[in-house]
Amino acid sequence: MASPIEPTISNLQKRLEVHIKPREQVNYIRRVLALELGSYTSDGPIQQPLSLNDDPIRRSTGPELRGIHKEYIDALRDNISVRQQFDEASQKKILSPKPVQKGGNAASAALKDHLTVLTLSKKRDSLVTVQNYLKRLSETPIATQGSLDIDQILKDGKAHPSVPREVLNSFVVEQSSPHLDLNNHVTQLEKTVLRAKLLLKQYERLLAEARARCKTKPELVSNGAKLQALNKTRDELINWIETELSKAATDEKAHEDASTQEFFQDAFCDQAGIKNQLQRIQDKYQDYISARRELLALVSHTRLPLIPPPVTDTQSAELVETSETISRDYLLIPHIETLLSQSRRQKSYITLKSHITEALGKQSKGSYQVLSRLAEESQLLPAYPMKNSIGSGSNPPDMIEAKPAERPDMASRVTPWISAVDAAKIGALEAVAEKVEAGQVALENSMETLHKMAVLLGAQEDQEEIGPRVDTTEEDMWLHDGIGQDVDTKKPLKKKRAAPKVKSDPWARLHGNLGLIGHDDVPQ
Numbered sequence: 001m002a003s004p005i006e007p008t009i010s011n012l013q014k015r016l017e018v019h020i021k022p023r024e025q026v027n028y029i030r031r032v033l034a035l036e037l038g039s040y041t042s043d044g045p046i047q048q049p050l051s052l053n054d055d056p057i058r059r060s061t062g063p064e065l066r067g068i069h070k071e072y073i074d075a076l077r078d079n080i081s082v083r084q085q086f087d088e089a090s091q092k093k094i095l096s097p098k099p100v101q102k103g104g105n106a107a108s109a110a111l112k113d114h115l116t117v118l119t120l121s122k123k124r125d126s127l128v129t130v131q132n133y134l135k136r137l138s139e140t141p142i143a144t145q146g147s148l149d150i151d152q153i154l155k156d157g158k159a160h161p162s163v164p165r166e167v168l169n170s171f172v173v174e175q176s177s178p179h180l181d182l183n184n185h186v187t188q189l190e191k192t193v194l195r196a197k198l199l200l201k202q203y204e205r206l207l208a209e210a211r212a213r214c215k216t217k218p219e220l221v222s223n224g225a226k227l228q229a230l231n232k233t234r235d236e237l238i239n240w241i242e243t244e245l246s247k248a249a250t251d252e253k254a255h256e257d258a259s260t261q262e263f264f265q266d267a268f269c270d271q272a273g274i275k276n277q278l279q280r281i282q283d284k285y286q287d288y289i290s291a292r293r294e295l296l297a298l299v300s301h302t303r304l305p306l307i308p309p310p311v312t313d314t315q316s317a318e319l320v321e322t323s324e325t326i327s328r329d330y331l332l333i334p335h336i337e338t339l340l341s342q343s344r345r346q347k348s349y350i351t352l353k354s355h356i357t358e359a360l361g362k363q364s365k366g367s368y369q370v371l372s373r374l375a376e377e378s379q380l381l382p383a384y385p386m387k388n389s390i391g392s393g394s395n396p397p398d399m400i401e402a403k404p405a406e407r408p409d410m411a412s413r414v415t416p417w418i419s420a421v422d423a424a425k426i427g428a429l430e431a432v433a434e435k436v437e438a439g440q441v442a443l444e445n446s447m448e449t450l451h452k453m454a455v456l457l458g459a460q461e462d463q464e465e466i467g468p469r470v471d472t473t474e475e476d477m478w479l480h481d482g483i484g485q486d487v488d489t490k491k492p493l494k495k496k497r498a499a500p501k502v503k504s505d506p507w508a509r510l511h512g513n514l515g516l517i518g519h520d521d522v523p524q
Contacts, residue, residue, distance in 0.1 A: 107193045108186065192248065199240070364410070371413050384423035386416045 065073060375381055 107190055111189055111193060192244070196244075367410065368413070375416075380420045380424060381416055384420040384427075386419040
């Protein structure tokens, strides 16, 4: 019987015959490769690696190159040609003159619109601030004594700053000068707008180049790199705005100094009128302050218990109505306080909920990114895909950028992994079972071989002869159900006497009385 190892060895030899070559053929292949590489390097020493070759490859790839070597040469040729085209295009773009844009009426109209928007926004902000303060004053409770104290109210108040002299001088100049020199202002603003447009064009060009570089694989840029780029852009923009504002402030200050020097003599003639106007403004402001104090005093006024004089029925009815309204106010104050406390508590709960939601969202986004990266790098999921899986037809970057309500949950993302692991485990178990079955078959074959060898050697002859004599009765097939096995099992018949031992030697099978040569009359 042939050994089970011989087919395995023959199979390995057949598979390795393709890769095993004689020494003469290997030397011939080496010589061919050396000649080919020498033709590329002009039969001289290699100055740099072939992967960094900048010279154009004019040699045509023949049928000698195949597979990865041919693909490498083609890719190298395409890379060099594209690089040369890029260098030529960049040189042409650098040498070509840039068109100068002239700012005309459109720039001045845009500037006017921008100034109008700024003035309206400032006015709106001031009105909103006044409205907020009036609302706070109207919401101030009246029952507490501390809120009605004038000293307590004006405790944190700051004194109004004095009007700077430069502002007064500018008001005087604006009122006294009927015709201002606006051409200089317009030219300066046009220069500023032109400078800003040029910088905008430069930044747009840089942005286009950055987008072209990142257009191939935008998902490779991490969120940290994007955040760092945005922070750097913001810092540069803030620095540019500060420098432009400082330049504009110095230019405006110089222009204001020149204009004040030109119109300063005309301003002196109106000093009397200016003093009168300032006095009127101060009087109006004092009236406003006094009116405000009177209003606060009236609001903070509380009724003191006095001995009421004898009044008529109508006056007593009015006093009862006022006392009822006051008592109602005192009854409503605790409810309002509880409502305010509940509103603060709900606000804190909402803030905590938003914080927890944001933290969970960041954590889930990070886990989605990790699972997507593992799914891209995994070799288990393509080998054992899950049927009708949610994540099989979806793109990981689209899942990350999708809304939280549209994203699949974590269980659906982990389900393909679980199914792949189960499938791999089942496959491994099947392979092990096949190997075990093959081992059992080989073991049975080996046992059979050993049995045959033992039979040939005569070790089991007695057992084969005694075996059928020991128990010749046929067992009942209905007694193998497991019931009463200890009672009804048949015992083998015992021999009355022990058989004599027979030698298991192969020479014992031969007849011992062969006789001697030439002595046939020996008694047997």
